[in-house]
Amino acid sequence: MAPEKIILRFTAETVKKPIIYTLAKEYDLVANIVKASINPDQEGTMVLELTGERYDEGVRFLEQQGIKVQPLAQEVRRNEDKCTHCGNCTAHCPTKALFIERPSMNVQFNQDECILCLMCVKICPVHAMEVRV
Amino acid sequence: MSVERTYKEINERIKAGKAVVLTAEEVIDKVRAQGISRTAQEVDVVTTGTFGPMCSSGVFLNFGHPQPRMRMSKVWLNNVPAYAGIAAVDAYLGATELPEQDPANRNHPGEFRYGGGHVIEDLVAGREVQLKAISYGTDCYPRTKLETTISLDKINEAILFNPRNAYQNYNCAVNSTERAIYTYMGVLKPHFGNASYSTAAQLSPLLKDPYFKTIGIGTRIFLGGGIGYVAWHGTQHFPGFIKDEQGNNLTGAGGTLAVIGDLKQMSSRWLVGTSFIGYGATLTVGIGLPIPVLNEEILEYAAKPDEELYAEIVDYGLDYPNSTGRTLGRVSYAQLKSGTITLNGKEIPTAPLSSYAKAREIAGTLKSWIQKGEFLLGEPSQLLPGPDLGLKGKALT
Numbered sequence: 001m002a003p004e005k006i007i008l009r010f011t012a013e014t015v016k017k018p019i020i021y022t023l024a025k026e027y028d029l030v031a032n033i034v035k036a037s038i039n040p041d042q043e044g045t046m047v048l049e050l051t052g053e054r055y056d057e058g059v060r061f062l063e064q065q066g067i068k069v070q071p072l073a074q075e076v077r078r079n080e081d082k083c084t085h086c087g088n089c090t091a092h093c094p095t096k097a098l099f100i101e102r103p104s105m106n107v108q109f110n111q112d113e114c115i116l117c118l119m120c121v122k123i124c125p126v127h128a129m130e131v132r133v
Numbered sequence: 134m135s136v137e138r139t140y141k142e143i144n145e146r147i148k149a150g151k152a153v154v155l156t157a158e159e160v161i162d163k164v165r166a167q168g169i170s171r172t173a174q175e176v177d178v179v180t181t182g183t184f185g186p187m188c189s190s191g192v193f194l195n196f197g198h199p200q201p202r203m204r205m206s207k208v209w210l211n212n213v214p215a216y217a218g219i220a221a222v223d224a225y226l227g228a229t230e231l232p233e234q235d236p237a238n239r240n241h242p243g244e245f246r247y248g249g250g251h252v253i254e255d256l257v258a259g260r261e262v263q264l265k266a267i268s269y270g271t272d273c274y275p276r277t278k279l280e281t282t283i284s285l286d287k288i289n290e291a292i293l294f295n296p297r298n299a300y301q302n303y304n305c306a307v308n309s310t311e312r313a314i315y316t317y318m319g320v321l322k323p324h325f326g327n328a329s330y331s332t333a334a335q336l337s338p339l340l341k342d343p344y345f346k347t348i349g350i351g352t353r354i355f356l357g358g359g360i361g362y363v364a365w366h367g368t369q370h371f372p373g374f375i376k377d378e379q380g381n382n383l384t385g386a387g388g389t390l391a392v393i394g395d396l397k398q399m400s401s402r403w404l405v406g407t408s409f410i411g412y413g414a415t416l417t418v419g420i421g422l423p424i425p426v427l428n429e430e431i432l433e434y435a436a437k438p439d440e441e442l443y444a445e446i447v448d449y450g451l452d453y454p455n456s457t458g459r460t461l462g463r464v465s466y467a468q469l470k471s472g473t474i475t476l477n478g479k480e481i482p483t484a485p486l487s488s489y490a491k492a493r494e495i496a497g498t499l500k501s502w503i504q505k506g507e508f509l510l511g512e513p514s515q516l517l518p519g520p521d522l523g524l525k526g527k528a529l530t
Contacts, residue, residue, distance in 0.1 A: 012323075043322075084184065084405060084417060084488045088319050091327040091484035100472065105489035123320055125186065125407045125486070126417065127246070 003032065003049035005072035006059070007116060010044040014066045023050070027058040035115040037094040045094055045117040047072060075132040076116055078109045082128035089120040089129065135429050136173045140512040143177045143425050147509055152177045154503045156496035157336045157424075157435060164436040169429050172436070178503055178510070179435040181338040182355070182421040182495030185331050185487030186407050188317070189297035189368060190416045191227040192253055192396055195289040196264065198222055199281070204274035205266040209233065210252045210283075212263070221274060225294075226252060228416035241411060242315040248414025251406030253293075256285045257357070258401035291396035293357060293404075297367035299420050301339035301388035302375070302444060303331045305464055305474070307481065310450035315411020319486055321449055328446070328474055328483045333492035334439045334466035338422035341435045343385030344520060345372065347424050349513025354392060355421030355499045358403035361394025362511065363422075372520040375443050375463060383463075384443045385520070392420065403495070421495040423503060425510055439466040446476060456528070 008019075015038060023029045029052035038044040050058060062069050085107045089098045097113035098120055100106070120129040146152040153176050155163060160179050164172045194215070196205075208217040208224045212232040215224040230249035237243050255262050261282045270277040285291055306329045308314050308321035318329040334340065342348050352363040367389025374382035396404075403419030424435045446461040447453050464474050469483050502508035518524060 085490040086185070086417075086488040087485045088329070089484075091322075091329070091482050092320065100484075102470070102472075105470070105485075105493075107490075123410055125319075125409055126405055127408065 001051055003051040004055055005034075006048050006050060007070045007072050008046045008048060008062060009068040009070070009117070010038070010046070011066065012041050012043060015040070015042065015044045017065050017067075019062060019065065019067065022061065023058050027054045027061065028052050029054060029058045037115055037117075043094075045115055047115055070118075072116055076111075076114050076118065076121060077130050077132060079128045079130055082126050083107060084126055084128070086125065089124055092119045092123055094119070135170065136426070138177065138425065138427050140425060140510050144509045146177055147503055147506055150504075150506055152503060154178045154180060154500045156493070156500055157181045157341055158493060158496065160432070160436050161335060161438045164432070169433055169436070173426055173429040173432045176426050176432070179341065179424045179426060179432070180421060180496045180499040180503070181336055181341050181424060182419070182492040182499065183299055183333040183337045183487060184403070184419045184491035184495060185333070185417060186317070186409070186415045187295060187298045187418040188229050188415045190253075190293070190295035190418055191225055191249065192256070193290070193292040193294055194224050194226060196222045196224070196283060197289050199276055199279050201276045202274045203266065203276035203279055204268050204271055205279070206268045207266065209265040210262050211247070211255065212265075213247070213249050213252050217266070228253065229413050231414060238411060243411060245408040245410070245412065245414045248406070248408070250414055250416030253396070253416055254401050254404055254406040256291060257396055257399050257404050259285060285397055292393065293361065293396045293399065294364070294391070294393045295418065296391050297369060297389045298392050298418055299338050299367070299390045300332070301337075301343070301372065302384060302386035304447040304453070305330045305444040305469060305483075306447060306449045306453070307461065307476065308450040309448045314450055315409070316449050317409055317412050318449060319484070320410060325476060325479060325481050328469070328481045329486055330444055330466075330469045330483060331486040332444070332466070333487055333489055334442050334470070335437065336489065336492040336496055338420065339388045339390070340385055340442055341437065342424055342431070343372070343374065343382075343434055345388065345517045346431055346519075347427065347513075347516075348390070348422060349516035351511045351514045352422065353508065353511030354423075355419065355495055355502075356392055356394040356399065357396070357419055358400030359394055359398035360508065361392050363390050363513070363517070364393040365391040366517045367391045369526060370518065371524045371526050372518065374520060375445055384441075388517070390420075419491065419495050421499040423499060423508075423510055439470060442466045444469065
């Protein structure tokens with residue numbers, strides 16, 4: 001059985017919940033944490049590979065906990081022609097994959113650090129961040 | 134002996150290819166190295182630039198008449214309404230106008246993926262735009278319906294006229310509340326999770342001439358990649374200062390510009406359709422002003438660095454929407470640009486909305502136009518109202 005790749009988004013409240021344990025114990029799912037950006041009392045993001053018969057039930061459990069579950073995009077890319085280097089994205093990137101280089105004040109995108117949370121895709125004012133599914 | 138120059142003298146030097154031009158960033162280093170007096174003697178012009186979202190922007194269009202003639206009473210461009218309450222085939226398309234049936238914020242936060250600013254970008258990029266118009270019909274203008282395709286080169290005129298651009302200074306926005314808020318300053322996370330600011334600071338035009346000693350009606354400028362002019366003071370032009378505890382003037386704030394120019398010679402690199410999630414659609418505009426070094430005093434302001442320019446910190450969760458007038462302190466642009474500020478002992482990450490990198494490019498482009506003799510300074514017919522007039526905004530009751 002191939003693992004399902006999903007991305008979980010936590011709020012500062014839901015980030016406290018012990019979900020991996022419940023997924024394993026109650027739903028018999030194997031969870032492989034691919035990437036995570038989790039800190040106490042802060043919004044967080046986790047990329048999971050989830051394997052098991054009761055995958056749908058497990059996802060329903062996560063959603064009942066108030067955790068947003070999305071299928072994982074393959075890649076986020078920056079459209080270099082569109083990016084205006086305003087820097088607005090950098091405050092919202094949880095892993096600092098998007099950052100301002102100083103003193104040039106150019107915005108850089110380090111794709112290796114990207115955990116595909118898609119925040120930048122939502123907030124980029126000129127839609128320069130694009131998803132490849 | 135302190136230097137005095139006139140516009141005419143500077144323009145003669147530009148025509149002769151002898152003018153010394155520095156960007157507002159470059160002149161800071163020069164003044165640090167050799168002082169105001171010597172720099173004022175050497176430098177004729179300081180160029181500034183800014184590239185940020187400017188909502189009070191739009192374009193006057195004249196489409197030309199179809200056959201039979203038409204007095205367009207309602208007009209849509211790519212389904213975005215334009216104001217047609219002027220002559221027969223004239224319209225004004227505003228940057229923040231949304232398409233018909235746009236869900237706006239009904240499913241909060243709305244995406245605002247397309248609006249008037251995006252239509253302007255499409256036009257200036259040379260892309261085709263759908264024009265739809267209706268009319269009640271008259272004897273001289275019988276046509277009542279029109280659907281066709283236009284592009285910038287097919288229509289008579291496209292005049293960018295932005296009634297409020299290049300805001301002198303802007304708040305540093307934070308959010309004290311429990312939930313994320315969606316503002317024109319971007320998404321502000323709860324509990325002071327981030328701080329947003331939006332000026333090019335030491336490169337920004339109106340911060341470099343806070344007493345409006347050089348900027349006036351007819352000042353020739355870089356506008357959207359072409360040449361434009363200061364048409365008037367902008368709406369809500371209430372120039373004043375952020376002051377320190379002793380009441381000394383620190384940084385100009387409150388001035389604005391109304392600017393005008395021919396859209397046909399502009400570029401989609403410098404006029405970019407822009408969306409703010411949960412807030413709306415707008416246009417990012419590139420503007421650059423040359424500041425003539427008429428005397429030492431003008432240079433002194435033009436050479437102010439980020440360390441000496443300040444923004445006020447305002448809570449967009451409470452104080453801004455309720456117009457309480459309360460601020461949470463002030464912070465220098467050097468601090469803001471460093472990536473973090475400290476407020477009440479808490480470190481807050483900062484991010485700009487206005488592109489400093491592009492502002493630098495604009496100031497550099499304007500510099501090269503002047504050096505090549507392609508751009509002469511426009512002497513204002515009348516300077517804009519300065520801070521000494523004490524202009525203040527009125528509140529609606």
